[in-house]
Amino acid sequence: MSGPLSVRLDPRTKLALLFVWALAVLFSPGLPFEAGMMALAVVFGALCGKMRLSIAMFALYCAAMGIAIALAQVNLGIFSTLFNSFFLLVRKVFPCGLLAAIIVSTTQVNEFMSAFSKMRCPREVTIPFAVMMRYVPAIREDWGYIKDAMRMRGVSPTLGGFLRRPGLTVECLYVPLMMSALNVADELSCASVARGIENPAPRTCHLHIEFGIADAAVAVVAAAVLAAAIVLRGLA
Amino acid sequence: MIELCDVTFTYERSAPGRAAGVSRLDLAVPQGSCVLVCGPSGCGKTTVTRLANGLAPAFFPGALSGRVTIDGRDCAQMQSWEVALCVGSVFQNPRTQFFNVDSTGEMAFALESRSTPEEEIRKRVAETVSELGIQHLADRSIFSLSGGEKQRVAFASAWAARPTNLVLDEPTSNLDMQAIMDLRSYVATAKAAGASVLVAEHRLWWLAGIADEIVVMGDGRVTKRLSAQEFASLSAREVRELGLRVRSLNDVAASARVTADSQTRSESAPRADGRAGAGEVFQAETGLDVRDARAGYRKHGVLRGVDLSVRAGEVVALVGRNGAGKSTLSRAICGLAKGSGAFRLFGKEVNERERLARSSMVFQDVNYQLFAESAASEVVFGLPKDRARSVDVEGILSSLGLRDVSGRHPATLSGGQKQRLAVASCVAAGKDVLVFDEPTSGLDLESMRRVASLIRRLADEGRVVLVVTHDLEFIACACDRAVELSEGVVAGSYDVAGGVGAIRRALFVDSQCDDWT
Known part of the structure; x- marks a missing residue:
């Protein structure tokens, strides 16, 4: 699931890191700072064994920022507000987005559940969350079948098909997805009850979860970034 | 040990496609034995498995009378998770019984629920993996597994906690032959280890030599109870008359061919492209x-x-x-x-x-x-x-x-x-x-x-x-x-x-x- 170069962190550290990152973006003094945060997220991704994902997202980010800077040089009149707000969104969202993607792809459902249980999070929160984490990737599997079924009925499951007959395409997608979701939700909860998910004892995890040196290092870096964001903003 | 004494169960909501209830049912699965419950669709065999693993009435509400006991304890006095401690369950659809996205995490699930220390979980999962010979299925993403591989992992996740009872509801429905043969060996392993195994199934042949008792149901009642010997002595025709699938693949004969239903054929729809529906022309x-x-x-x-x-x-x-x-x-x-x-x-x-x-x-x-x-x-x-x-x-x-x-x-x-x-x-x-x-x-x-x-x-x-x-x-x-x-x-x-x-x-x-x- 993860590459050869991989540091394992406590899932609680990961969640805290994501929270601090969101705050730091909020306080951030400007583009150079956010670019720095993006670079740090790439380093984090590389350490977690998600090199390709990180580099790809970083390249996309650089390209977007390059275009934004270039467009800022020319006057586009009414369009400039439109472009500015779009690129501001990209600028702010990407550092957190990359981090979230890395965290979700390197943490398993049972790690999250055990961590939540350690944080004394009620099961009413953890179980739906875990089901969501389990269900979202399953949609991709469903999509393969639905796409085939659409093509056999002469409905094109492509962007072009969507633009030609949007209503029909959407219907073809959500009807089978809803049917399958209802079914899956029922059988999944049935299976989890039969495996004792309702047991009130604190959940454990087959993977070791502990606040270690790596977690401490991540915490220090995150705290420093947040502090820097607040201080630099005050200076500016 | 699973025991059902004079059990009647009616589902609260009945909708088409939902399982049928059972009435006046007596059933016992002693330690180290395997009972096969069979019968046509809608005969109530799925309900029997749900009663045994506590899902009815805990998950599927309904009216229950009579006594269901697991290892001597009355099910009515137990919480769903207490039943889960002593009954492992495997369901029909391998796609919808996975809670994790990785296979090892899935096998650890039941142990994690009961707060087993992590070293112990790792040890038990590793033991189960080697006992069932599924080393190649450990640490895999479930999206890379075939249906048969998923069902093997599903069995392992039920068996990893070493429950004293196992309940399998149509476990081979979606499996290929190799997976069925593997499942057969797993059930044999569990039985030999002293577990009580209850299987509800349409496919019967894979349990030859494993099932000790065959319970045939119809309309929520037991219509016939047979020991393995008695079942073996039935003729292929008697098995068919009970509405059951073949008992052994040796009973399958080419002469079993069906013909196109004449009633529906006579009013068969005209082909949309206007071609005649006479088969001989195309032969x-x-x-x-x-x-x-x-x-x-x-x-x-x-x-x-x-x-x-x-x-x-x-x-x-x-x-x-x-x-x-x-x-x-x-x-x-x-x-x-x-x-x-x-x-x-x-x-x-x-x-x-x-x-x-x-x-x-x-x-x-x-x-x-x-x-x-x-x-x-x-x-x-x-x-x-x-x-x-x-x-x-x-x-x-x-x-x-x-x-x-x-x-x-x-x-x-x-x-x-x-x-x-x-x-x-x-x-x-x-x-x-x-x-x-x-x-x-x-x-x-x-x-x-x-x-x-x-x-x-x-x-x-x-x-x-x-x-x-x-x-x-x-x-x-x-x-x-x-x-x-x-x-x-x-x-x-x-x-x-x-x-x-x-x-x-x-x-x-x-x-x-x-x-x-």
Whole structure:
């Protein structure tokens, strides 16, 4: 699931890191700072064994920022507000987005559940969350079948098909997805009850979860970034 | 030890497709033994498993009378998780019983729920993996596993906690032969370790030599109770008269063939393209001809030069191991998979687009291919308006026994009705080639024979019909020929009329499953 170069962190550290990152973006003094945060997220991704994902997202980010800077040089009149707000969104969202993607792809459902249980999070929160984490990737599997079924009925499951007959395409997608979701939700909860998910004892995890040196290092870096964001903003 | 004493259970909400309740049921599964509960669909056998693992009434509300005891404790006094501590469960659909996205985490799930220390969990999971011989399935993403591999992991996750009781509800419905044989050995392992094993099943042959008692149900009651010896001494005909699937694959005979249902045939729908429905005309004609078909994912070749020729009116079973290329070939024939090769339909060369228009698959899970809000509109869904108008919707629906449900939403139909509705849409679109994927998974004898006669009829009307299946009994009932795929090429072709022994060997079934005593 993860590459050869991989540091394992406590899932609680990961969640805290994501929270601090969101705050730091909020306080951030400007583009150079956010670019720095993006670079740090790439380093984090590389350490977690998600090199390709990180580099790809970083390249996309650089390209977007390059275009934004270039467009800022020319006057586009009414369009400039439109472009500015779009690129501001990209600028702010990407550092957190990359981090979230890395965290979700390197943490398993049972790690999250055990961590939540350690944080004394009620099961009413953890179980739906875990089901969501389990269900979202399953949609991709469903999509393969639905796409085939659409093509056999002469409905094109492509962007072009969507633009030609949007209503029909959407219907073809959500009807089978809803049917399958209802079914899956029922059988999944049935299976989890039969495996004792309702047991009130604190959940454990087959993977070791502990606040270690790596977690401490991540915490220090995150705290420093947040502090820097607040201080630099005050200076500016 | 699972005991049901004079148990009556009625579900609170009853809707079509839901399981039937049970009445006045007595059943005991002592330690180290295996009880097989069987009977036609709707006989209440799934409810028996739900009573044993506490899901009824904890998860499926209803009225319960009588006593269900697990290891001597009254189930009514136990919480769902307390029952889960002593009963491990395996369900029918391997896709929907996974809570994790990685296989090892899944096997650890029950142990994690009961707060077992992590070193202990790792030790127990590792022991289970090596005991069941599934090292290759550890630490895998569940999305990379086949259905059979998922079911092996599902069994391991129930067994990792070493429950004193195991409950399996139609565990082989979606499995290929190799996976069934593995499951057989797992159940034997659990039984030998002293577990009480309760299995509800349509497929019986894989439990030969393992099941100690066979309980036949009908309408929520026990209709017959047989020891393994008594069951073995029944004649094949007596087994059939009980409404059961074959007891041993040796009982499967080519003479079991069904004929197209004459009643439905007489009022059979006119072909949408106006061609007559007389089968004889097409008998000699080559419907589908495939030469040197190649296809694959990226660089990995799945089909490596398949040659296949199917007459119109012929039903051909595609058999072979997982990954042999059966589904890729089906998709290539239907114009869904990219690849190379020459495809001819009724003598004319056809490209991907034409194949897509003239052929269709009927999925194992037909829910993916039903889109409309009523059965009647489903039939013509996706057809251009002018063509849709010329379709005799009512005629097609009634020829498939769906006239009474034409106004109903497809989601409210039973599994069999959904399957026939998917077929109805293919008939309306004038498809010449139909490919069925596991059309008989989880079906009892009667439903299986009904599907078999439907498939025969579709072929008799001049279509080319291919069926991807692992069901030998169905092959004997409905198919003319079985084509074995192996490593992406055709490894053999066997006429059903010449006996099913060779097909059985092609399906990789051991002969150890012949002896019930």
